[in-house]
Amino acid sequence: MTGVLFFFVGVLTLAGIYAIFAQVLNLEAGWAGMWDLGLVGLVAVGGYTYIILTQTQNDEVVFAPGLPMWVGIIGAAVAGGFAALVIGVPSLRVRGEFFLITTLAFAEVIHQLTINLSSVTRGTVGFNQVARPFESFVQGRGYRLLLLALVWVVAGLVYLVMRRLVNAPYGRLLRGFRDNDPVALSLGKHTNRHRIFTFVFAGVVYGATAPLYLWFLRTVTPSVFSAEVTFVAWTALVIGGIASKSGPILGAGILLLITETVSLAQGSGDFAVVLSSARFIVLGLVLILVMRYRSAGLISEQRSLGGASQRMAETAS
């Protein structure tokens, strides 16, 4: 019984991590209209920066400074933001499709680098010692509960920041030029500058929160940063409701609960193979059902932000 309970603790922790990623993706894609297909690349940059900076295992790598965790987190945030700046500046200058392709390619480049730069990243072997906070106070199952709480506190903080952003003039402008860039330009808005700032900010948040993902997995290999991370975050966002405030959180919760619960079913070895592919079938099915019956997602932009004008008018006057 407790085994099943702790299985769900794990599922909910992972759901919380995806709730964070999907919310940041929502800022980029849902509000600013930048379709990022390579968010896992930014998560990987943050994750590897953290693990390398905090690493003490120096048997096979050239660089293992063993810095404190908070330095690792700040380093991860800076590296994520810097990576976003490097890919954002050239690709956001041109049309939206270029951004989509560039981010997709960027994630693949990062993936290959993590495999091939083995003197720094330990290649496909990766790291199996991840420095985690509060480990000296809480161990074992207690730590899993602590991590669950920590992840959801961060997801909640991200929610508060995102809510603040979308209700500000900044968020209103993003949602405006997402649908009509020429009109925003004709009003004197330097839309590209806003896009670059937004993408860099997204990179910072992906980078800073990537350590949570590592604390959960307790291992770092190139395969944990596969394209699947990007697609699960996208699916969660689309199911929950793109461009709504709480949609990405709801979507991540529902999606992860459904897909991970499938793996709880037990049976023979052959059956396990069927089950592992069943996750994707279930994911596809959920997506199809939501698209068929609620194309704007479970919470629509209109429902989430439609009354914003009234609220803001009252607070402003």
Added chain:
Amino acid sequence: MTLLEVRNVTKRFGGVVAVDNVSLEVGEGEIAAVIGPNGAGKTTLFNVVSGFEPANEGTIRFGGELVSGRRPWQIARSRLVRSFQTPVGFPELSVWENLMVAGSERESESLLSALGGRLRSRQKETNRRALDLLERLQLGDSKDIRLADLTPGDIKLVDFARQLMVRPRMMLLDEPASGVDPASIGRLSELISDVRDDGITVLVIDHNISFVLGIADQVHVMALGAVIAEGTPDEIIHNPAVVEIYLGKRV
């Protein structure tokens, strides 16, 4: 005093000369119009003036300053604003939000000020202007409606109001009367005259000759990329070259 000066502007698309050595001047406080048949190069001229298309040759000055070569948002910041033929605006935002985007100051809409939160004070004044403008256009009841849910005529009005929120010195209106029902055209003419009385210069493109001749002080007629006639509405209707392109040659 000349506010907008277009001098010898040419714009080519491959072998097609869309705007052919066009020169025209619009005086401050004037309502000027560019008329001409489809494909005459009117909209291309607007795109060049507003910075959306770079000119191949020629210069554009606004308020004495050289603006050709600047980016669209830079030109708009010198308070020369334009509208578009299809006035979709920001469809997912409410009518009120559409105006607020236009009226918000640069500093208040940055990511940093959204994170840091010194927003309210400046927004107050913008909010009041937006509500006043909506009242004036009789759109007060629609302020919380999503723009995409309005009628095409009302979307045009919001388009007009959105431009006014920038406090323009000059407005370029691309076919403001198209898609507006005949009964509302009179109201539109009044609005444009009101705006001029507030000191805003207007340059309008339209197909609707009676609408244009009714409001304009100066009319520039374009055909095949070139300006073929200029003058007051009265002079234009008696100009044989203009009569020919609109009514055909007398046999």
